[in-house]
Amino acid sequence: MIRTGTLTLAAALTISTAPLPLLAQDTGTDEGSGQYTGQGDGAEGDTTAGESGDTSTSEDGTQGENPEEPSAPDEDTEGQEAPQAETGAGTEDAEATGDGSATGQGAQATQRTPVPLVPEEPTWNSFHGQLSAQKYSPLDQITPDNVGDLEKVWEVHTGDVSDGSGDLPTTVWSATPVYANGLLYIGTPFYRVLALDPATGEEVWSFDSESRLEALTQPALKNRGVSYWEAENPVEGETCQKIIYLGTMDARLFAMDADTGELCSDFGDNGALDVNQWNDTNNKWPFSLLQPPTVAGNHVIIGWAGNDWKYAEAPPGSVFSVDPQTGELQWAVDTIPEDIRQETGTANVWTAMSVDEELGMVYLPVASPSPNYWGGNRTQEIPLATSTTAVDLETGEVEWSRQWVHHDIWDYDTNSAPTLMDITVDGEEIPALMQATKMGFLFVVNRETGEDVWPIEEREVPTGDGTVEGEVYAETQPFPTKPAPLLDQAEKADVWWLADLVGFGQCSRLFDDLWYEGMYTPPTTEGEGVYTFPDSAGGVQWGGVAFDPESQTAIVNTSHIAQYIQLYTREEFDEIQGGSGNEAGYYPQIGAPYGMSLQVAMNWLGMPCWKPPYGELVSIDMKTGDVNWREPLGSSQKFGFYMPESMGSPTIGGPAVTAGGVVFIGSTMDAKVRAFDIETGEELWEDTVEAPSVSNPAVYEHEGRQYVAFIGGGNTILKPQVGDQIAVYALPE
Amino acid sequence: MAHTRKRRSPLGATVTALAALAGAGLALYLYLTPLTGVTGTIGALIVVVAALLVALGAILIATTGHPVWRWLTILGIIGTAIAAAFLHGWWIVVAMIVALVGIVLDGIGPVRKEQGAAT
Numbered sequence: 148m149i150r151t152g153t154l155t156l157a158a159a160l161t162i163s164t165a166p167l168p169l170l171a172q173d174t175g176t177d178e179g180s181g182q183y184t185g186q187g188d189g190a191e192g193d194t195t196a197g198e199s200g201d202t203s204t205s206e207d208g209t210q211g212e213n214p215e216e217p218s219a220p221d222e223d224t225e226g227q228e229a230p231q232a233e234t235g236a237g238t239e240d241a242e243a244t245g246d247g248s249a250t251g252q253g254a255q256a257t258q259r260t261p262v263p264l265v266p267e268e269p270t271w272n273s274f275h276g277q278l279s280a281q282k283y284s285p286l287d288q289i290t291p292d293n294v295g296d297l298e299k300v301w302e303v304h305t306g307d308v309s310d311g312s313g314d315l316p317t318t319v320w321s322a323t324p325v326y327a328n329g330l331l332y333i334g335t336p337f338y339r340v341l342a343l344d345p346a347t348g349e350e351v352w353s354f355d356s357e358s359r360l361e362a363l364t365q366p367a368l369k370n371r372g373v374s375y376w377e378a379e380n381p382v383e384g385e386t387c388q389k390i391i392y393l394g395t396m397d398a399r400l401f402a403m404d405a406d407t408g409e410l411c412s413d414f415g416d417n418g419a420l421d422v423n424q425w426n427d428t429n430n431k432w433p434f435s436l437l438q439p440p441t442v443a444g445n446h447v448i449i450g451w452a453g454n455d456w457k458y459a460e461a462p463p464g465s466v467f468s469v470d471p472q473t474g475e476l477q478w479a480v481d482t483i484p485e486d487i488r489q490e491t492g493t494a495n496v497w498t499a500m501s502v503d504e505e506l507g508m509v510y511l512p513v514a515s516p517s518p519n520y521w522g523g524n525r526t527q528e529i530p531l532a533t534s535t536t537a538v539d540l541e542t543g544e545v546e547w548s549r550q551w552v553h554h555d556i557w558d559y560d561t562n563s564a565p566t567l568m569d570i571t572v573d574g575e576e577i578p579a580l581m582q583a584t585k586m587g588f589l590f591v592v593n594r595e596t597g598e599d600v601w602p603i604e605e606r607e608v609p610t611g612d613g614t615v616e617g618e619v620y621a622e623t624q625p626f627p628t629k630p631a632p633l634l635d636q637a638e639k640a641d642v643w644w645l646a647d648l649v650g651f652g653q654c655s656r657l658f659d660d661l662w663y664e665g666m667y668t669p670p671t672t673e674g675e676g677v678y679t680f681p682d683s684a685g686g687v688q689w690g691g692v693a694f695d696p697e698s699q700t701a702i703v704n705t706s707h708i709a710q711y712i713q714l715y716t717r718e719e720f721d722e723i724q725g726g727s728g729n730e731a732g733y734y735p736q737i738g739a740p741y742g743m744s745l746q747v748a749m750n751w752l753g754m755p756c757w758k759p760p761y762g763e764l765v766s767i768d769m770k771t772g773d774v775n776w777r778e779p780l781g782s783s784q785k786f787g788f789y790m791p792e793s794m795g796s797p798t799i800g801g802p803a804v805t806a807g808g809v810v811f812i813g814s815t816m817d818a819k820v821r822a823f824d825i826e827t828g829e830e831l832w833e834d835t836v837e838a839p840s841v842s843n844p845a846v847y848e849h850e851g852r853q854y855v856a857f858i859g860g861g862n863t864i865l866k867p868q869v870g871d872q873i874a875v876y877a878l879p880e
Numbered sequence: 881m882a883h884t885r886k887r888r889s890p891l892g893a894t895v896t897a898l899a900a901l902a903g904a905g906l907a908l909y910l911y912l913t914p915l916t917g918v919t920g921t922i923g924a925l926i927v928v929v930a931a932l933l934v935a936l937g938a939i940l941i942a943t944t945g946h947p948v949w950r951w952l953t954i955l956g957i958i959g960t961a962i963a964a965a966f967l968h969g970w971w972i973v974v975a976m977i978v979a980l981v982g983i984v985l986d987g988i989g990p991v992r993k994e995q996g997a998a999t
Contacts, residue, residue, distance in 0.1 A: 786921055786922040786923040786926075787917075787918035787921025787922060787923025787924050787967055788923045788963070788966035788967060789917075789966055789967065789968055790966075817917060818917060819917070835915050835916070835917045836915065837914065837915060
C-alpha cells in the first residue's frame with residue numbers, strides 16, 4: 148500500500164499503470180483484435196511509463212479487495228482539496244500515463260460486497276435502471292395479455308421547455324426518471340430537479356440550480372436526468388445520507404438531500420462542484436454535464452460533453468470519480484496520450500457508463516477524438532478513443548480496452564453504456580458485455596478480460612482518395628461476426644423510388660455523385676462528398692441495448708439514416724459556410740485545414756432518398772447471436788403526416804424489458820410510446836405523448852403497483868417537436 | 881318571355897357542405913388539442929383549409945349547378961381524405977366519405993324546375 152504524494156491536478160493525475168501499446172490496427176481476430184489490456188495483475192506484459200512528470204508508485208496490491216484508509220490531503224488544488232487515498236489496485240510500478248489511462252490521486256477504496264448483476268429487488272435507481280444497463284425489471288404485473296389495458300394514471304408538465312423561437316435555445320430532454328427513496332426524481336433541461344410522488348405525480352420538492360440557460364457547448368439545452376446515491380451505513384440525524392446529483396451545461400455538479408432537496412453543504416462549494424476546475428488543456432468550452440454521473444459504491448463517476456464539432460484542439464477526454472459526500476477527486480482517467488493532448492481533444496465519455504460491482508469494474512464508452520472528420524492532427528494511435536474501456540472502480544486503472552474504430556474520422560463515438568449480461572454460449576457461461584455502436588455493430592466481449600465472445604475480425608477498409616492533406620488512414624477496422632450488423636453498410640442503400648420520382652431524379656443523381664467503397668469510406672473534398680451509413684447520430688443511440696436475463700434476449704432499436712460528408716478547404720469553407728443544427732449542417736473544425744458539411748440525403752421536399760425502413764426494433768438470442776425477430780418501429784412523420792408503419796421511423800432513445808414479457812419503448816418520430824411482446828415482436832399497445840420520447844422508459848413498483856414512466860421531451864435530431872411531459876402508465880386498479 | 885331552369889335538390893350539396901364543415905372542425909380540433917400527435921402541424925392546418933374548400937365547393941354546386949364545381953369538389957374530397965388518413969384523422973376520413981355521398985345524392989337526386997323571370 149502506498150500513499151500518494153502532494154498532487155496538483157494541473158500536473159496530471161498519477162498512480163497509474165501505464166498501458167500496453169494498443170494494437171490499434173491489429174489484424175488478429177481470435178485473440179481479440181484491437182485489445183488493450185491494462186495491468187491488472189500484470190499478466191499481459193510490461194507496463195510502460197508514461198510521460199507525466201508527476202509520478203507515484205504503488206505496490207502490488209490485491210485489486211479492490213481490501214478496504215484502505217484514505218490519507219490526509221497534502222494541498223489544495225485549484226480550490227478543491229486534493230483527495231488522498233491509497234490505491235488498492237494491483238498496479239505495478241506505475242506512473243501517470245498519458246497514453247490512455249492516467250488514473251487519479253488515490254481512491255477511497257471501500258469493501259465491496261458481492262452485488263448480483265441482476266438486482267434481486269425491482270430496481271430503477273439509475274439512468275439505465277441498473278448499473279448493468281440491462282434496463283430490465285423483474286416486475287410481472289403487466290404482461291402481453293393485459294398490457295392493452297394500460298392507462299395513463301398521471302402526467303406532469305414541468306414547464307421547462309423551449310422550442311427555440313424565443314430568447315432561449317430549444318430544449319432536448321432525454322431524461323429517464325429515477326425511482327429511489329420512495330420518490331421519483333427527474334432532471335429538466337432548465338437544470339431543475341423535481342421529486343415527485345410516484346403514484347400521483349404530486350411534487351414533493353423541487354430544486355432550481357439557476358444555471359445559465361445558454362447553449363454553451365451544444366445546440367440545445369439538454370438534460371438526461373439525475374443520479375442517486377445513498378450511504379451504506381447512514382448516520383441517523385445527519386442530512387445528505389441520500390443524495391441526488393444534477394449536472395449542468397456550465398460544468399457544475401449539484402448535490403442535494405434526496406429527502407428535502409436542500410443542497411449538501413459538504414459537497415464541493417456549498418453543494419456545487421465546479422468540474423471545470425479540471426479543464427486545464429485546450430479549455431475552449433466548459434465540461435457540460437448533460438448525462439447524470441454514474442454512481443457505484445462510494446464513487447460518483449463523471450463524464451462530460453463538449454463542442455467537438457467546432458475545434459480541432461479541444462479539451463482531452465477525461466473521466467473523474469469523486470467522493471459522493473464531499474466531491475473530492477478520487478481518481479481520473481485520461482483517454483488521450485499526454486504528448487498529443489494539446490493537438491487534439493475530446494475522446495470523452497458523454498453518455499452513461501455501466502458497472503459490474505462484483506468485478507469492481509466500470510465500463511467507459513469512449514467517444515472519438517477531435518476534430519470529428521479529419522485526423523491529420525492525430526496520426527499516432529489514441530488507443531482508448533472510440534472504445535469500450537474497463538477501469539477499476541476503486542482506482543480508475545485501466546483493466547482492458549477494446550477500440551471499435553481505429554483513427555475515427557466519422558464521429559462514431561461509442562455512445563451508449565455497454566450492457567452487461569451473463570450468457571450461455573455453446574454450454575459455457577460467459578460474463579459478457581455487449582457494446583452497441585453508432586456503426587450499427589454489436590460487439591460482444593467477455594467483460595472480465597475484453598476477449599471476444601464471437602470473433603471480431605480486423606478487415607481491410609478503404610484508405611482514401613488522396614485528396615485530404617495530412618490524413619493517415621487506418622488500414623483495417625474491427626467487424627463483429629456475430630450478431631450480424633443491425634444494418635447493411637456494405638453498399639449504398641437502394642434509392643427510394645418515390646422520393647426519386649418526386650425529386651425528378653434528384654436522389655439518383657445525388658447517390659451517383661457520392662463516393663462510397665463500403666463501410667469506413669473516409670471523407671473527401673471531391674464531388675458531393677462521401678456517402679455515410681449509418682449517420683453521425685448513429686445506428687444505435689444512447690438508449691443502448693436492453694436485456695432479459697431470463698430468456699437471454701437482447702432488445703435494441705436502430706436507425707437507418709444516410710448522410711453525406713464533404714470536406715472543404717478553409718478558403719472554400721469560409722465562402723460557403725452555412726448554419727448548423729443538431730448533427731447536420733456546416734461545421735468549421737477550426738484549427739484543421741478543412742471545414743466540413745454533413746447532410747441527410749433527402750430530396751427537395753425533405754423525403755429521405757434511401758429505401759425504408761428508417762428504424763427497427765430487433766431481438767437477438769444471446770445464446771446463439773442470431774436474430775429472433777426484427778420489425779419496423781413506429782412511423783416517420785413530416786408536417787404532421789404519418790408514413791406507413793411498415794417504413795419505420797428513425798429512433799432515439801431505447802427500450803426497457805420486464806419479466807412480464809413486455810418491451811416498452813418510445814424513441815420514434817411519431818411521439819408514440821409502445822409495448823411489444825418480447826417473444827414475437829407483436830405490437831400490443833400504444834399511446835401518444837407530447838413529443839418523441841427520446842430516452843429509455845422507467846419501470847418501477849410503488850406500493851405494490853407496477854408503473855411505466857415515459858418522458859415526452861423531443862430531440863431536434865428527429866424533428867423540431869419539444870415537450871415537457873412526464874407520462875406514467877399502469878393497469879387499472 | 882318566361883322560361884324554366886332545371887335545378888337539383890339542395891339535399892346532396894347540403895350533406896356535402898355539412899360533412900366538410902364537420903371535417904374542418906375535426907381537423908381544427910386535432911390542430912389545437914394537445915397530444916393528438918399532429919398538434920400545431922402544417923398538415924393539420926392543410927386539412928382544415930382543404931375541408932373548408934370542399935364546403936365552399938358544395939355551396940357553389942348548389943348555387944350554380946355548374947358541373948366543374950362538382951368535379952373539383954370530388955377531387956377536393958379525395959385529396960382531403962388522403963391527407964386526413966396520413967394524419968391518422970380517421971373521423972375526418974369518415975366525414976369525407978359522407979361528403980362524397982352528398983355529391984352522389986346531388987347527382988342522382990330529383991330535378992326541380994324553376995320558373996325563370998320574364999325578359
